[in-house]
Amino acid sequence: MDREAGAAAGSPSGTDPQGGSEALRQERLAKRDRLRTRGVDPYPARFDRTATAAELHERHAGLAPDTRTGEIAAVAGRIAAIRGHGQLVFATLQDASGAVQLLVQRTGLADAAAAVVESWDLGDWVGAVGEVVTSRRGELSVEPSEVMMLSKAVRPLPDKWHGLNDPDTRYRQREVDLVANRDTRRVFDIRFAAVAALRRAMEAEGFVEVETPILQPQAGGALARPFFTHANALDIDLSLRIAPELYLKRLVVGGYERVFEIGRNFRNEGVDTRHSPEFTALEAYQAFADFRDGMDLTERLLVAAADAATGRRTFTSGERVVDLTPPWPRVDLLDEVEALVGRRLHPGDPRADVAAVCAELGMEVQPEWGSGKLIFELYDAVLLPHITRPTFVCGFPVEVSPLSRHSADDPAIADRFELVIDGREFVNGYSELNVPEEQEARFRAEIAAAARGDLEAHPGDLAFVRALEYGLPPTSGIGIGIDRLVMLLAEVSSIRDVILFPMLRPEAGPPA
RNA sequence: GCGCCUCUAGCUCAACGGCAGAGCAACGGACUCUUAAUCCGCAGGUUCCGGGUUCGAAUCCCGGGGGGCGCACCA
Numbered sequence: 001m002d003r004e005a006g007a008a009a010g011s012p013s014g015t016d017p018q019g020g021s022e023a024l025r026q027e028r029l030a031k032r033d034r035l036r037t038r039g040v041d042p043y044p045a046r047f048d049r050t051a052t053a054a055e056l057h058e059r060h061a062g063l064a065p066d067t068r069t070g071e072i073a074a075v076a077g078r079i080a081a082i083r084g085h086g087q088l089v090f091a092t093l094q095d096a097s098g099a100v101q102l103l104v105q106r107t108g109l110a111d112a113a114a115a116v117v118e119s120w121d122l123g124d125w126v127g128a129v130g131e132v133v134t135s136r137r138g139e140l141s142v143e144p145s146e147v148m149m150l151s152k153a154v155r156p157l158p159d160k161w162h163g164l165n166d167p168d169t170r171y172r173q174r175e176v177d178l179v180a181n182r183d184t185r186r187v188f189d190i191r192f193a194a195v196a197a198l199r200r201a202m203e204a205e206g207f208v209e210v211e212t213p214i215l216q217p218q219a220g221g222a223l224a225r226p227f228f229t230h231a232n233a234l235d236i237d238l239s240l241r242i243a244p245e246l247y248l249k250r251l252v253v254g255g256y257e258r259v260f261e262i263g264r265n266f267r268n269e270g271v272d273t274r275h276s277p278e279f280t281a282l283e284a285y286q287a288f289a290d291f292r293d294g295m296d297l298t299e300r301l302l303v304a305a306a307d308a309a310t311g312r313r314t315f316t317s318g319e320r321v322v323d324l325t326p327p328w329p330r331v332d333l334l335d336e337v338e339a340l341v342g343r344r345l346h347p348g349d350p351r352a353d354v355a356a357v358c359a360e361l362g363m364e365v366q367p368e369w370g371s372g373k374l375i376f377e378l379y380d381a382v383l384l385p386h387i388t389r390p391t392f393v394c395g396f397p398v399e400v401s402p403l404s405r406h407s408a409d410d411p412a413i414a415d416r417f418e419l420v421i422d423g424r425e426f427v428n429g430y431s432e433l434n435v436p437e438e439q440e441a442r443f444r445a446e447i448a449a450a451a452r453g454d455l456e457a458h459p460g461d462l463a464f465v466r467a468l469e470y471g472l473p474p475t476s477g478i479g480i481g482i483d484r485l486v487m488l489l490a491e492v493s494s495i496r497d498v499i500l501f502p503m504l505r506p507e508a509g510p511p512a
Numbered sequence: 513g514c515g516c517c518u519c520u521a522g523c524u525c526a527a528c529g530g531c532a533g534a535g536c537a538a539c540g541g542a543c544u545c546u547u548a549a550u551c552c553g554c555a556g557g558u559u560c561c562g563g564g565u566u567c568g569a570a571u572c573c574c575g576g577g578g579g580g581c582g583c584a585c586c587a
């Protein structure tokens with residue numbers, strides 16, 4: 001099969017997978033063939049490494065110049081720089097741990113090894129076995145008596161000094177971005193350290209990690225437009241999940257008292273610096289707890305992630321500084337709205353009154369929005385963007401919280417919170433609605449909204465209601481947006497910078 | 513979806529209506545202590561694509577494509 005054929009000709013902006021630099025590629029192919037002619041395999045099966053670059057630096061810190069340690073080490077990595085000096089060649093060998101210099105005395109090598117060194121290009125994976133020494137300038141080095149080509153790179157890497165800047169290429173060829181740009185690796189190291197820390201923290205809290213369907217007959221658990229696909233075997237259309245929520249709660253019904261899932265959700269909506277069609281969320285449900293416990297858990301989890309991934313608790317976002325030091329303030333949404341508009345609004349107020357307040361603030365409102373939705377939109381558009389420090393906003397209208405338990409004091413208010421940081425929603429959580437007939441009634445209201453044309457109304461889910469009829473214990477649920485968390489921790493402004501392979505248009509589009 | 517910006521050598525960028533260039537990488541050469549090595553030499557282009565204006569277009573105009581940012585929608 002020829003994966004590249006379809007994208008060969010006329011590719012835009014120099015990202016042609018066939019490579020526009022055929023001459024450079026041919027040059028390296030020729031070097032590779034010369035190695036084969038000499039009986040050297042440019043793609044051998046394995047290499048016995050005995051030390052990483054970091055281990056050598058750790059073991060031999062502070063050696064005087066021109067020291068011979070007597071230690072023989074076998075190192076492997078990518079050639080990041082070559083400095084030829086006639087019969088003496090310096091190369092910077094980069095591995096996952098760092099870099100170490102190779103100090104190659106070509107005169108001391110066998111012919112075959114000398115030919116291998118001769119064939120080295122930037123980007124090649126090589127192995128070297130030799131004594132650990134320091135150069136006259138004091139640089140820790142391996143002086144190889146034996147060298148191997150481990151994988152010949154036949155395509156040139158980007159400029160070793162300026163790196164790779166073109167965002168298109170960085171996202172399409174992330175592997176090249178990772179090699180060329182140190183900071184890219186830093187961001188993803190933070191991401192994976194944060195996710196690992198969240199898993200550890202959840203495990204320590206007694207949660208079981210589970211997996212629930214991504215292909216679902218009916219996407220639920222959030223208000224969003226799904227992607228659709230088709231299962232040939234059953235000849236049915238399926239949605240990609242927009243949230244794992246309903247399945248996770250069914251597991252709590254089944255007796256898993258503390259469950260969580262870290263996984264991809266898919267929403268067929270806008271793409272911008274804050275939104276990706278596929279994004280990662282952590283959802284967690286704990287029995288016998290309410291939304292206040294959810295806030296406590298949220299605080300512990302995010303602090304654990306920040307500590308493990310960065311060792312810091314303050315982060316900059318543009319001009320702003322965000323301090324994650326707990327505890328975080330907990331405020332009431334209706335109180336905040338009152339402080340903003342100068343009068344107390346309530347979801348039970350006549351719609352016209354609330355709409356008038358929104359109009360005064362210059363908001364565009366939809367005719368089908370009720371008072372609760374209007375108050376929520378007011379919060380979302382006017383209040384939330386100005387909240388910088390981590391803040392739990394509590395008490396959302398039931399109208400916009402179809403899966404949340406209502407407050408004991410006020411049937412129009414849900415026992416729900418959002419954690420807002422730097423003007424963005426990071427976490428959503430609530431006391432889960434566990435009264436089956438009430439859930440069914442909420443679904444009916446959503447179905448009615450859908451009938452009025454609301455594309456994001458929550459679909460009714462009879463299987464979920466049936467599950468509730470077997471009894472969902474009192475339960476607290478939270479959902480954490482992992483991508484946004486990583487953006488904060490890594491201090492980057494675009495969600496694409498924290499997703500390894502963000503969704504892009506295909507490289508070679510259909511003929512115009 | 514709308515607006516603004518952007519696309520030039522493998523990479524990073526100049527040239528902005530008048531000969532398409534530099535640095536790095538490559539290639540040939542010198543060099544046994546460099547580390548963005550240095551020095552000498554040499555080569556490398558569908559200026560994203562298609563039209564148009566012009567004596568002349570990388571440059572101006574129109575259309576298309578990719579990407580970025582902002583707005584809208586959303587988390």
